[in-house]
Amino acid sequence: MVHSYQAQSFDVIVVGAGHAGCEAALAAARMGCETLLLTINLDMVAFMPCNPSIGGPAKGVVVREIDALGGQMGRNIDQTYLQMRMLNTGKGPAVRALRAQADKHAYHMLMKHTLEKEAHLTLRQSIVEKLLIKDGKICGVETATGAKYQAQAVILTTGTALRAKIIVGELKYSSGPNNSQASTSLADHLKKLGFEIARFKTGTPPRIKSQSIDYNETKIQPGDETPNNFSFSSKDQDYLKEQIPCWLTYTNQSSHDIIQQNLHRTPIFTGIVEGVGARYCPSIEDKIVRFADKKRHQLFLEPESRETEEVYVQGLSTSLPEDVQLSLLHSIAGLKNAQMMRPGYAIEYDVIKPHQLRPTLETKLISGLYTAGQINGTSGYEEAAGQGLIAGINAALKIAGGEAFVLKRSDAYIGVMIDDLVTKGTMEPYRLLTSRAEYRLILRHDNADLRLMEMGRKLGLINDDQWLRFAIKKEKIKNELRRLNQLKLKPTTEVNEKITKLGYKPLQDAMSAAQFLKRPEIGYSDLLQFITPAVENLNNKEVEQIEIAIKYEGYIQKALDKIEKLKRLEAKRIPENIDYDAIDSLATEARQKLNKIRPETLAQASRISGVNSADISILMVYLQSISKRRSSS
Numbered sequence: 001m002v003h004s005y006q007a008q009s010f011d012v013i014v015v016g017a018g019h020a021g022c023e024a025a026l027a028a029a030r031m032g033c034e035t036l037l038l039t040i041n042l043d044m045v046a047f048m049p050c051n052p053s054i055g056g057p058a059k060g061v062v063v064r065e066i067d068a069l070g071g072q073m074g075r076n077i078d079q080t081y082l083q084m085r086m087l088n089t090g091k092g093p094a095v096r097a098l099r100a101q102a103d104k105h106a107y108h109m110l111m112k113h114t115l116e117k118e119a120h121l122t123l124r125q126s127i128v129e130k131l132l133i134k135d136g137k138i139c140g141v142e143t144a145t146g147a148k149y150q151a152q153a154v155i156l157t158t159g160t161a162l163r164a165k166i167i168v169g170e171l172k173y174s175s176g177p178n179n180s181q182a183s184t185s186l187a188d189h190l191k192k193l194g195f196e197i198a199r200f201k202t203g204t205p206p207r208i209k210s211q212s213i214d215y216n217e218t219k220i221q222p223g224d225e226t227p228n229n230f231s232f233s234s235k236d237q238d239y240l241k242e243q244i245p246c247w248l249t250y251t252n253q254s255s256h257d258i259i260q261q262n263l264h265r266t267p268i269f270t271g272i273v274e275g276v277g278a279r280y281c282p283s284i285e286d287k288i289v290r291f292a293d294k295k296r297h298q299l300f301l302e303p304e305s306r307e308t309e310e311v312y313v314q315g316l317s318t319s320l321p322e323d324v325q326l327s328l329l330h331s332i333a334g335l336k337n338a339q340m341m342r343p344g345y346a347i348e349y350d351v352i353k354p355h356q357l358r359p360t361l362e363t364k365l366i367s368g369l370y371t372a373g374q375i376n377g378t379s380g381y382e383e384a385a386g387q388g389l390i391a392g393i394n395a396a397l398k399i400a401g402g403e404a405f406v407l408k409r410s411d412a413y414i415g416v417m418i419d420d421l422v423t424k425g426t427m428e429p430y431r432l433l434t435s436r437a438e439y440r441l442i443l444r445h446d447n448a449d450l451r452l453m454e455m456g457r458k459l460g461l462i463n464d465d466q467w468l469r470f471a472i473k474k475e476k477i478k479n480e481l482r483r484l485n486q487l488k489l490k491p492t493t494e495v496n497e498k499i500t501k502l503g504y505k506p507l508q509d510a511m512s513a514a515q516f517l518k519r520p521e522i523g524y525s526d527l528l529q530f531i532t533p534a535v536e537n538l539n540n541k542e543v544e545q546i547e548i549a550i551k552y553e554g555y556i557q558k559a560l561d562k563i564e565k566l567k568r569l570e571a572k573r574i575p576e577n578i579d580y581d582a583i584d585s586l587a588t589e590a591r592q593k594l595n596k597i598r599p600e601t602l603a604q605a606s607r608i609s610g611v612n613s614a615d616i617s618i619l620m621v622y623l624q625s626i627s628k629r630r631s632s633s
């Protein structure tokens with residue numbers, strides 16, 4: 001019988017040093033809170049159990065947003081990547097996204113070292129089994145060794161470990177990712193406390209030995225030569241020259257036949273899997289069934305680290321029996337002699353249904369208790385890290401008696417994600433996509449600092465050097481935009497000769513340099529043939545801002561007008577103790593949904609499915625009558 005004992009007191013305790021936990025702990029410590037980060041295994045800090053990559057559509061923008069707010073993920077990946085690629089360069093700025101192949105071991109080591117060196121942060125290996133609660137308010141945690149740590153705020157970031165079970169073919173056993181320890185006692189405890197729990201699942205592909213791959217039968221996927229980075233603190237001159245490539249191959253008919261012939265042994269069809277999987281991350285067996293007409297599926301061979309021979313077979317996530325996985329691998333071009341180092345597997349785990357959270361990620365059930373990451377039903381390192389940062393910031397603000405920090409849907413993808421979770425909930429692992437953001441033209445990769453760095457500075461998470469670089473950049477962009485709007489280009493012979501030489505249509509009338517730059521065929525470098533360069537040299541990132549601000553001005557203004565309109569509803573707060581049952585004219589479905597979600601603003605209420613505009617008008621009138629009554633009493 002383990003004896004419990006009083007251990008130290010802290011301001012904030014974070015449970016789990018995954019992608020959410022690291023950001024939460026660093027944010028709270030950097031905002032001056034004495035912070036304890038407890039995790040099952042220190043060798044799995046910021047561990048990547050699945051794809052060894054950071055970024056991609058929407059996710060890449062989140063990493064930039066985390067960096068602009070003073071988080072760590074961007075700086076960490078910029079120092080530990082194997083290759084970087086900007087995706088969707090042929091498309092508009094709203095969908096451009098950076099993706100980096102991570103050296104997952106170097107990523108882990110650097111993040112762990114950053115945590116160890118951080119002031120006000122204590123990192124400790126331990127399994128949390130219980131929450132200590134008094135009168136509905138959190139006051140600490142108890143671990144498997146009996147240690148009772150006190151704190152004013154606790155942030156749970158337990159990822160895929162809650163009551164985790166691994167499934168490979170007919171085999172199912174209690175385990176966290178990569179055969180790490182599952183967290184079952186805490187899962188039981190959360191259920192007993194009354195949290196509504198769901199069961200989700202995700203999966204990962206086999207890992208194979210690089211030397212056993214015949215790369216001649218695959219197609220090289222090199223990184224970009226053009227420097228790029230996730231962190232606004234990183235410098236282009238540090239961009240990696242020697243990048244490690246990935247390789248492309250495909251499944252084929254015999255691969256598909258092997259899966260078809262063994263569908264009866266796959267966990268999804270044998271019913272051994274209970275958890276709900278991610279629609280946007282299907283297993284290979286899922287793909288074969290759902291897209292039966294497809295002749296082949298892309299597979300990317302992604303190196304996991306410079307320090308290992310392990311290669312991740314992206315696109316072959318599976319929980320097929322081990323023997324079937326082996327024949328499947330050997331059916332693929334380049335992998336005929338592949339040595340499987342780790343089989344693919346599925347993992348199912350408990351999540352807390354996120355409608356039980358406030359937009360600050362504090363739970364409604366227990367004051368001072370926050371949850372972030374996969375525990376809230378999301379999937380992805382970036383999604384987890386974004387939530388961790390917000391939870392860490394709000395725990396620190398609450399302890400300091402500060403105002404809650406909530407990002408709106410028009411501020412950031414992080415705002416879109418959290419609002420979707422707490423307002424709509426999720427029935428399957430939630431993954432961020434550009435299509436989820438109605439203001440995606442505003443929420444771009446390139447302008448995350450212009451959108452968020454001032455907020456990060458106010459929170460005390462942006463240091464002087466970062467702030468100075470940002471302030472100079474912002475000023476230069478502002479000055480140049482003003483200059484281009486003031487500078488006139490006249491249809492003189494000399495100007496039109498130059499334009500014609502460039503192969504473009506000559507000017508008919510005088511126009512501002514900005515109007516000239518609006519022409520799709522004209523770039524900033526072309527414009528400089530007609531005007532003197534800016535006093536202060538502009539670097540590529542600043543030129544990119546100028547071009548986007550001018551070329552997309554109309555679309556951006558339209559989005560900003562929409563945001564302005566919504567601001568009135570966003571500002572209209574709903575009293576926490578409102579009695580929806582007292583509002584007769586509300587539709588039944590709306591009343592039920594409003595009672596379940598308890599939205600904090602009229603705008604949030606308007607986003608709840610089943611609450612229509614008529615209900616919102618009724619609510620608005622009701623709120624006006626309440627405030628009138630209050631002001632007259």
Ligand SMILES: Cc1cc2nc3c(=O)[nH]c(=O)nc-3n(C[C@H](O)[C@H](O)[C@H](O)COP(=O)(O)OP(=O)(O)OC[C@H]3O[C@@H](n4cnc5c(N)ncnc54)[C@H](O)[C@@H]3O)c2cc1C
Pocket residue numbers: 015016017018019020021038039040041044045047048049050051126127128129157158159160161162176177180182183186202203204281345346347372373374375378379380381384385431
């Ligand atoms: C097999 C697998 C496949 C995946 N596939 C994908 C995918 O295809 N696409 C995708 O986007 N994402 C995928 N993911 C999800 C991705 O790994 C997670 O989204 C991400 O790691 C979540 O970060 P997190 O911080 O919430 O949790 P994690 O990174 O899981 O970290 C949680 C940490 O908390 C610790 N912990 C848990 N319970 C306790 C406790 N009681 N006490 C102390 N410490 C505790 C754990 O040991 C772990 O270190 C996959 C994950 C797994 C396991």
